[in-house]
Amino acid sequence: MFELTLLCPEERVDTLSEAFDALDALSVSVEDADAQTDAERALFGEPGMPAPREAWTRSRITALFATRAAADEAGALLAAQDFFAGCEVLGVAEVPEQDWVRLTQSQFEPVQITPEFWIVPTWHEPPAGAVQTLRLDPGMAFGTGTHxxxxxxxxxxxxxxxxxxxxxxxxxxxxxxxxxxxxxxxxxxxxxxxxxxxxxxxxxxxxxxxxxxxxxxxxxxxxxxxxxxxxxxxxxxxxxxxxxxxxxxxxxxxxxxxxxxxxxxxxxxxxxxxxxxxxxxxxxxxxxxxxxxxx
Structure with a gap:
């Protein structure tokens, strides 16, 4: 798989995201282009309320495609559009093959509720001292014990x-x-x-x-x-x-x-x-x- 990365101003994020959808991108992610710099700005709203803004002042949009040709073609098509003004193609890069199941599982460790009561994903052994365990893996419904x-x-x-x-x-x-x-x-x-x-x-x-x-x-x-x-x-x-x-x-x-x-x-x-x-x-x-x- 290959990822195409663009740099764009806040007002172009929605348009480019919709364009990627029309170009059959496998996924689209948006990040703060100024993350981990003095210009970084938080963009979090409270639960049940809209975010204070739709995107960051400078946003990095990354779209995933199945082939290099599809990623290159998407970049060329977008660059030719009027709405691409103020945007920039940062490049196309191959995404290394990974064991996504193992990677996802590594992000979910046992969660302590009390010293004796733990929530434990099915691929983990219960921690020492766990008297009561609840076996739960991340899924479609809310509630893994991490919140x-x-x-x-x-x-x-x-x-x-x-x-x-x-x-x-x-x-x-x-x-x-x-x-x-x-x-x-x-x-x-x-x-x-x-x-x-x-x-x-x-x-x-x-x-x-x-x-x-x-x-x-x-x-x-x-x-x-x-x-x-x-x-x-x-x-x-x-x-x-x-x-x-x-x-x-x-x-x-x-x-x-x-x-x-x-x-x-x-x-x-x-x-x-x-x-x-x-x-x-x-x-x-x-x-x-x-x-x-x-x-």
Whole structure:
């Protein structure tokens, strides 16, 4: 495979990306051309909100093609277009053959939740001292244990006993990691629900790998009340779901919410106040875990 690299101003990024798509590029990536220099600028938006800008002032666009001829032809075609003004072809280079599976796997190491509880990809052996492990590989659904919100939820689960967890609802289950974690610590029965059928299937597949019992389906599967209701989504949908999630919490039960930034704590408290009193139970890297109990 061969990669064609261009240098372009911010306003040309979208046009060139669309042009590469029309030219059947296998992939297109955009990077800050001034990265690791004094001119480098961060370009990150908060979850659920758009990025402050579409691209960097000077962007490097790299498109991957199957052959050298296709990459050279794409560069020549683009250079002849009016919209290429202000852009520059930096070159075409061959991409070395790699074991992409092994390379991807090397990026996912076991994740510590507590000293005794670890998330371990299937190609790794459990770390020494791991008493409880959850086997999970990266896939199509959200939730590998690397994000602070997932780790905080799992830490909360690990600190509870089976009697405290009881019947569990994992609302917005993604990979099923929270539902499986709850099962590992004795919760039963467990319902895991998501609006994405791919997430439902990922949850069932991951439950099978971990040899735990749970039921998974679309949101209408959730019914009745639960001793523990888990929802690791984002602040905006959590606010919308407040009456629904609270209605599923049994007397003496617990509500556990994540996907919330520290600055959003008061918003969530206000949204849930008519039903349950939320409090911050944990924090990590700017994210918080909020919980409530129905007395």
């Amino acid at each position: 602070p919100t997932t780790r905080m939820c799992l830490r909360w689960i690990a600190r509870q006993g089976a009697a405290t967890l009881g019947r569990v609802l994992d609302y917005g289950c993604g990979s099923g990691i929270l539902a499986i974690g709850a099962a590992k610590f004795g919760a039963a029965p467990i319902d895991a629900v998501d609006i994405d059928p791919a997430a439902v299937q990922a949850t069932l597949d991951n439950a099978l790998v971990n040899d735990v019992q749970l039921a998974a389906g679309l949101p209408e599967r959730a019914h009745g009340v639960y001793q523990t209701v888990l929802a690791n989504i984002l602040a905006t949908p959590l606010k919308v779901l407040a009456p629904l999630l609270c209605a599923h919490v049994a007397q003496g039960g617990h509500l556990v919410l994540a996907g919330i930034l520290e600055r959003q704590a008061d918003e969530l408290k206000q949204a849930y106040a008519p039903w349950l009193p939320l409090e911050v139970a944990d924090s990590e890297d700017g994210w918080i875990l909020m919980t409530a109990a129905r007395g």
